[in-house]
Amino acid sequence: MKYDQINSKLFIKNRKNFMAQMKPKSVAVFNSNDIYPISADSTMPFQQARDIFYLSGADQEETILVLFPDAPNKEHREMLFVRETNDHIAVWEGEKLTKEKATEVSGIKSIFWLKEFDKIFFEVMTQAERIYFNTNEHYRQSVETETREDRFIKTTKEKFPAHSWERSNPILQRLRSVKDKIEIDLIQTACDITEKGFRRILDFVKPGVWEYEIEAEFMHEFLRNRSRGFAYTPIVGSGNNANVLHYIVNNQQCKKGDLLLLDVGAEYANYSSDMTRTIPVSGKFSKRQREVYNAVKKVKDDATKMLVPGNYWKEYHEEVGNLMTKALLDLKLLDKADVKNQDPNWPAYKKYFMHGTSHHMGLDTHDYGILWEKMTENMVFTVEPGIYIPAEGFGVRLEDDVVIQKKGEPFNLMRNIPIEAEEIEEIMNK
Numbered sequence: 001m002k003y004d005q006i007n008s009k010l011f012i013k014n015r016k017n018f019m020a021q022m023k024p025k026s027v028a029v030f031n032s033n034d035i036y037p038i039s040a041d042s043t044m045p046f047q048q049a050r051d052i053f054y055l056s057g058a059d060q061e062e063t064i065l066v067l068f069p070d071a072p073n074k075e076h077r078e079m080l081f082v083r084e085t086n087d088h089i090a091v092w093e094g095e096k097l098t099k100e101k102a103t104e105v106s107g108i109k110s111i112f113w114l115k116e117f118d119k120i121f122f123e124v125m126t127q128a129e130r131i132y133f134n135t136n137e138h139y140r141q142s143v144e145t146e147t148r149e150d151r152f153i154k155t156t157k158e159k160f161p162a163h164s165w166e167r168s169n170p171i172l173q174r175l176r177s178v179k180d181k182i183e184i185d186l187i188q189t190a191c192d193i194t195e196k197g198f199r200r201i202l203d204f205v206k207p208g209v210w211e212y213e214i215e216a217e218f219m220h221e222f223l224r225n226r227s228r229g230f231a232y233t234p235i236v237g238s239g240n241n242a243n244v245l246h247y248i249v250n251n252q253q254c255k256k257g258d259l260l261l262l263d264v265g266a267e268y269a270n271y272s273s274d275m276t277r278t279i280p281v282s283g284k285f286s287k288r289q290r291e292v293y294n295a296v297k298k299v300k301d302d303a304t305k306m307l308v309p310g311n312y313w314k315e316y317h318e319e320v321g322n323l324m325t326k327a328l329l330d331l332k333l334l335d336k337a338d339v340k341n342q343d344p345n346w347p348a349y350k351k352y353f354m355h356g357t358s359h360h361m362g363l364d365t366h367d368y369g370i371l372w373e374k375m376t377e378n379m380v381f382t383v384e385p386g387i388y389i390p391a392e393g394f395g396v397r398l399e400d401d402v403v404i405q406k407k408g409e410p411f412n413l414m415r416n417i418p419i420e421a422e423e424i425e426e427i428m429n430k
Contacts, residue, residue: 001059002226003269008107010182011057014175015078015107018055019069021171027124028132028168029156030055030065031148045228049149050363051134051172053270056080056106060097062114068124075110076124084113130164131156137169140366177360177369179378183271184403184413187362187380190231190273191401191413193266197221198277198417202427207256207281211236214262215250222266231272232365235263238281242395243388245355254281259289259394265365272365274382275414276399283428289394290421292387295327296396297419299385303357304402307381307410313358313371320357324349324385333389352387361401377406380413 022028030052036044048059056065064081071077083089085096099111112120125131133153136143157165179187197218204217214236222229237247238254242261254260258281265273278293280286285293303320325348328334334348342348358381360369369379381404386397398419402410418424 001269002228004226005105006057006186006269007182008057008105010180011055011105012107013180014055015067017175018168018171019067022067022069022132023130023166025070025127025129026132026166027066027068027071027128027130028134029067029121029152030134030168031152032058032061032063034148035061036145048270049147050176050270051168054172054176054363056108058082058097058102058106059270063097064114064117065108066121066124068128070128071124072127076120077110078108079110079112079120080106080108081112081114081117084115125160125163128163130166131160132166132168132171134168134172137167137173138364138366138368139371173368173370174373176362176367177379178376179362179380179403183362184378184380186269186271187273187401188413190227190266190268190271191275191417193222193225193227193268194264194273194275195414195417196225197264197266198262198275199427201262202279202418202424205254205260205279205281205428206283207254209254211238211241211250211252211254214254214260215264218264218266225266227266227268229267231265231267231274235261235276237261237263237395240390240393240395242278242397243390245388256282257286258282259285259396261395261397263397263399270363272361272363272367273413274361274365274384274399274401275417276384276386276397277417277419277424278396278398279424279428284425285421288392289396292331292389292394293396293398293421295331296385296387296398297421299323299327300383300398300400303385304383304400304412305409307358307375307383307402307404308408309374309376309404309406311375312373313369313375316375317357320385321347321349324353324387328352328387331387333387352389353385354388355384355386357385358382375404377404379404381410 033049062083066079082097102111200221233248236250238260239258241247261278263276338348360367361380384399388395400414
């Protein structure tokens with residue numbers, strides 16, 4: 001891995017918290033992701049399944065975590081199964097986890113080779129009454145591929161039909177939504193790398209550059225700072241491309257007078273950052289562009305103040321809709337008749353701001369979080385309002401990542417990334 005090793009205290013704590021919520025005489029199993037094929041002998045770069053990483057820190061394929069807090073054999077209460085390494089694998093694929101290194105990374109003492117799994121798992125299941133399966137229940141999920149976890153669930157139900165089963169996801173939804181200090185520091189590192197990328201492109205962007213060249217500048221800066229790269233597919237949209245919410249082709253030339261919307265974020269140690277900035281290609285906003293820009297900035301600042309313990313995600317978004325409605329009235333994009341006659345299920349402001357304002361962030365860019373429960377201290381949220389005006393040929397979105405505090409306004413992890421229109425112009429024209 002490119003990143004510095006994470007303190008195993010994080011994973012020890014995460015497992016302790018998870019096991020505290022398991023029912024008696026239960027076992028829980030978590031699998032690594034597959035390495036997915038492209039064609040012939042080509043594969044996609046490996047990325048670890050976030051839940052097993054959250055609980056063990058093991059960032060390697062063909063790894064299985066087993067938790068059985070009530071196991072009669074103390075060695076079976078926390079077990080990590082890893083692929084056996086040898087000299088041949090070391091030559092062709094590089095360093096893999098040894099048993100000693102796996103313990104160092106995870107804090108788990110009972111490390112076994114993967115070939116021992118079936119035998120030990122059978123013994124464990126004869127002593128357990130139920131098993132926790134790790135299903136993907138994220139509110140945005142739309143996975144069609146059968147995962148390694150899916151295959152494990154299917155075969156285990158066939159082999160052990162008399163056992164009852166539970167879902168690990170409801171426990172993980174709560175645990176992962178509230179971040180440990182170590183996690184917040186890792187997200188901060190990802191945000192700091194993103195800042196370096198953004199400052200790099202402020203010196204690079206000018207009329208005539210191509211969107212993909214800007215993407216390359218970000219990637220260069222991310223990689224040289226020990227990031228694997230982008231936390232999600234980057235959006236580099238100039239002119240009217242900014243009005244396509246998931247514009248990812250990044251293949252157009254930036255023109256004089258256009259605005260450039262950048263929705264990019266570096267990952268670090270599997271943790272995400274998620275930033276959006278909108279800058280003038282020519283280094284200076286027009287009067288109208290700045291008017292819209294400042295309106296979005298005000299909505300973002302006011303929305304951020306509402307991210308406090310005790311608030312609810314749904315009510316928060318409704319209130320941000322009210323802020324945006326006022327902004328659009330001031331910009332003369334809406335009039336009072338539009339608001340008076342609006343459909344409550346699709347308010348008038350949605351014509352210019354059609355997406356949500358915030359989402360949980362962490363190991364996943366759209367991280368776990370139970371949306372119908374109250375916000376709490378140490379949740380990490382994005383704040384990303386936007387105004388999109390195809391008729392005028394530009395769109396503006398601004399986004400920061402913030403940590404909810406016990407009292408007062410949230411802490412902005414992107415506080416050092418330029419966002420004021422004047423500062424952006426000054427840097428671009430220095």
